[in-house]
Structure formats: structure tokens, C-alpha cells
Amino acid sequence: GNSVTQMEGPVTLSEEAFLTINCTYTATGYPSLFWYVQYPGEGLQLLLKATKADDKGSNKGFEATYRKETTSFHLEKGSVQVSDSAVYFCALISSGGYNKLIFGAGTRLAVHP
């Protein structure tokens, strides 16, 4: 079946450090891939997405590249800020079906000054 695996947290970084959160997936066909962010006390927000192999999604300084050969969609940011502290979820929508999202367990990021 379809599934998403992401690195366990928490990830603790100093401000301006480089961020990588690993995400790998298992899916039939050609899924679309997403990163969502959940700030403390807020709902889920779409951060970025990629719909086909080699696509790069980007938003707010975050980037992720759809790598079909490694079935990965790692999230990166060159210089994190305290305001980036949140829980990050990798997710996929498999081709076909009803566009339901399959989420990873989430990775908590804590950025300190």
C-alpha cells in the first residue's frame, strides 16, 4: 500500500542553520508529493508540492525535489528562523483514487536563537 516515512524528531537547530528533513515514500503509479506545516496552535497549511519526477517545490525559502529514483522528497531550507519552529508533515496523493492524502508521522522542528 501507499505510505510515507519521515525522519523522527525533534530536530533542534540554531537560527540560520541548514535544515534537512528526510521523507521517503512507497506508492503505486505516479503520486503527487506535498509538505505541510503545522505551527503551534494552528491548523495544517500546505507548504509546497511537486506533481511529477524532478519537479522542485518551493515556498518561504523551503525547497523539496521529487526524486523518483530514490522515492524521496526531502525538505530543505538554507537558513532557518525561530519562526520556522513547527511540525512538518510529508504527504502523498496516489494517482487514481479520490485524491486522499497519506501523511507521514510528522517531524517537529525547534529553532532557538
Added chain:
Amino acid sequence: DTGVSQDPRHKITKRGQNVTFRCDPISEHNRLYWYRQTLGQGPEFLTYFQNEAQLEKSRLLSDRFSAERPKGSFSTLEIQRTEQGDSAMYLCAIPGELFFGEGSRLTVL
């Protein structure tokens, strides 16, 4: 404003009671989804509506759970005879990148 309003935002109930959550998309959408998120986990799919038709239900949706979308606009999710294991955040989502409501948090004592 995510385009989805959920009510109530937080419900505390005793085990065995029934609870109902409501989801109101601000604009018309033919598709509507319910998810459940437990502490420390990602959201899990519960069910999906195309207009008023419930087209898919997860195995997570036991017979104590029922969802409706009577006019193809708002939707309700009812849980009968709640159990402590039902404690979670119940999320409603609409398509267009799947916008999520802020959720209804259920605490079963």
C-alpha cells in the same frame, strides 16, 4: 482563513456520550474529506464525499462513526458511544491543494 470552518473547536465529553462535529466550507466544493489526527501522528483519512455521496470510508471508521453531507455543502461527523481512544483532532478538508480546517479537538474522559 482556510476556507473551512469547523465547530466546535474543542469538545470534552464523558465516555459513552455521543458527539457531533460540523464542517462548513466557505465556498462550494463538490469534494469534502474528513481526517483524524492523534497526538504525535500525521492525519489519517476517514472518509470522502463527492457532493452528498459518501464514496469512500476508511477501516478506521467503525460502526460508531457516521458522516453525512445532506445537501452537498456542510458535513457532519457523529461519534456514538465515545471511547477514550476516540480522543483526537478531527479535521475537515476541501480540495484545491486540500485546505484544512483548524479542526475539532475531542477529549473523551
